[in-house]
Amino acid sequence: MSNKTVNYKEIYRITSAITPIQSDCGELCGKVCCQPDSEDDLGVYLFPGEECMFTGKEKWLQWERRHPDEDDFPPSWEYPVYFVRCTGLCPRKQRPLNCRFFPLAPHLLKDDTLFLIHETLELPYLCPLIARRIPLRKDFMEVTALCWQRLLADPRIRDLVEMDSREREREGCRPNIIYPVSRYFRQNQRHNSCTNKWANRYTFEKSDPNDRAD
Numbered sequence: 001m002s003n004k005t006v007n008y009k010e011i012y013r014i015t016s017a018i019t020p021i022q023s024d025c026g027e028l029c030g031k032v033c034c035q036p037d038s039e040d041d042l043g044v045y046l047f048p049g050e051e052c053m054f055t056g057k058e059k060w061l062q063w064e065r066r067h068p069d070e071d072d073f074p075p076s077w078e079y080p081v082y083f084v085r086c087t088g089l090c091p092r093k094q095r096p097l098n099c100r101f102f103p104l105a106p107h108l109l110k111d112d113t114l115f116l117i118h119e120t121l122e123l124p125y126l127c128p129l130i131a132r133r134i135p136l137r138k139d140f141m142e143v144t145a146l147c148w149q150r151l152l153a154d155p156r157i158r159d160l161v162e163m164d165s166r167e168r169e170r171e172g173c174r175p176n177i178i179y180p181v182s183r184y185f186r187q188n189q190r191h192n193s194c195t196n197k198w199a200n201r202y203t204f205e206k207s208d209p210n211d212r213a214d
């Protein structure tokens with residue numbers, strides 16, 4: 001698979017300045033998601049091809065090459081899957097995409113409707129943005145949505161998002177749907193009463209309706 005399926009330079013460019021809220025959300029929690037945990041196994045995976053954004057010599061990053069089947073990636077993912085840990089605060093412009101998108105994650109319905117939800121992974125810390133359902137900036141949600149639409153052009157990333165989405169549904173996970181991306185929802189303005197059976201089981205984040213997509 002060509003690494004050019006996704007233009008990472010462009011995605012890094014459009015996400016360089018976005019932040020989940022107006023102020024520095026790290027002040028709410030002491031930057032807990034950027035601190036090593038007691039096991040020192042906190043880090044992020046890179047998307048296939050995202051490694052082109054790094055030299056491999058960054059002093060603030062430790063690299064690990066992982067086997068996709070050992071870390072439950074879909075069969076389409078090949079060795080190596082890069083897992084990176086930061087050893088200190090990163091230069092903000094260089095932070096990996098998974099750091100830029102947090103606390104949002106994609107959820108793809110079987111009919112291709114894409115939502116952004118609060119991350120549902122079990123984490124060793126509590127993110128106040130999720131726990132307190134703090135409204136997120138509209139531009140943050142819009143840019144994150146645009147990036148996911150571009151990332152899903154890579155079948156490996158799509159496989160992963162589909163796999164995670166089916167798993168949530170099987171487990172009866174009830175994520176907070178923060179941002180409905182698909183045209184269907186934008187056109188119909190039915191953010192709180194969509195007809196999709198799966199989505200109907202979940203509640204939309206209602207704390208700041210003015211921040212929704214039009």
Ligand code: SF4
Nearest residue numbers: 025026029031033127
């Ligand atoms: S844990 Fe949540 S609130 Fe804290 S720095 Fe990370 S994203 Fe921001």
Ligand code: SF4
Nearest residue numbers: 034086089090095099
């Ligand atoms: S790369 Fe940067 S944003 Fe991501 S966890 Fe490390 S310090 Fe935080």
